Amino acid sequence: MSNMPMRYVVMYLFFTLAAYLVSYGADLSVRVVFYVTACFVVLAFGAHGRLALRLRDPVSSVTTRRIQALVTASVVAVVLISLVNIATFYSDWSSVTKYLLDPSAAYEYVKLRRRNEDFNSVGLSSFAGVLLTSLSFSRYMLVGFAIMFWNxxxxxxxxxxxFALVVYxxxxxxIGAMVNIGSLLASAFPFFLYRVRSRAGVPSGGSRLFMLIVLGAGLATMMYFVGSRGEFGGNADFGETIRSGAKGLLFYVSHGxxxxxxxxxxxxxxxxxxxxxxxxxxxxxxDSSWFAHSYLGRSEEAFGWSALQVWSTAFPWIASDLTFWSVPVLMLFVGVLSKKLWSEGVRFDNPFALLALGQIMIFAAYIPANNQLFHTFGNSVGVLAIFIMYTVSVRKGRTIVLREGSRR
Known part of the structure; x- marks a missing residue:
């Protein structure tokens, strides 16, 4: 069975490498090109190679009642978390309306308040704050399940x-969070492909058009975010903002x-x-003294390349504990795992397999940037929660060994 999500992700990753080649020209590192190419080739081999797949077929399908309960719970969590985040930085409606359509100014405003630790009190205990942060993965469940089970x-x-999507x-x-939109689109990508792909494997024209419209709108939104910032343009007309945003996105996906x-x-x-x-x-x-020993911390010390203000790809974040030699092995595992999850999602209609695959899509999409899945506490808890839900969904299912080329 073709691993559609990873096929497109690998194409995107090689595009980012091509952007690096074009952007840096004679100043590029040949060693980086060979190393990154090897990692991407291994990832593609794991995702599409002739390796045995061990699938888990859930013993029961997800009932409509359970779907509606999970989606409703996700709506509540997403709306509550979004409102708390807004209230943390905005005290009145006038400031909300002032910054709502000016993400560049909103980004600078929120960044300044964070730097000064100037937060509004929203009446939540520290435990409640941690709990809400831990539930931030609910946005992935909301969007993914809504796409898969809309009917x-x-x-x-x-x-x-x-309503929840508008609030989010x-x-x-x-808060100028372009990364949140990018992560949401990446996590929803397998669900879109699930809807596009019919049982016979022939794409539905209407579903394909809807997917392209949503992804295009998401991309345009990210370009607007980036293009409205001063370093890429700012204060220009809409068309120029989008053009500046496109150049800015190319910088974001290549400078790492x-x-x-x-x-x-x-x-x-x-x-x-x-x-x-x-x-x-x-x-x-x-205690953060350990970070000085990471590749990121030592790179900043030795070369002045900021560890957290600019990107260095996901590889140094992983290699700081596993070595650069081990990264291709991890890429192989990620590719094989993505193949397993996609097969279980489309063959057995398992939404939790697609939800877990969405996390792999986030990891892969942000390889040119950082280790996005474990970069924040909320992201880290979300990965664990989603894979726990996936494991529970298949723990009593039948084990099926499927080899490439077979059609069950």
Missing amino acids: RLSRQIRLLVL LGQCFL YEGLAHCLDLPFEPTGGRTLFYGFSTTLST
């Missing part, structure tokens, strides 16, 4: 889904390879898993 949702729940997108604009070049010049110093699981490490401990 099985009641009219009232459909309206709630649309409003929050993204108000330059940071990787610096890291490849450094020796290995393990950080005990703390760089790989950065989101957990920085939240559960106040």
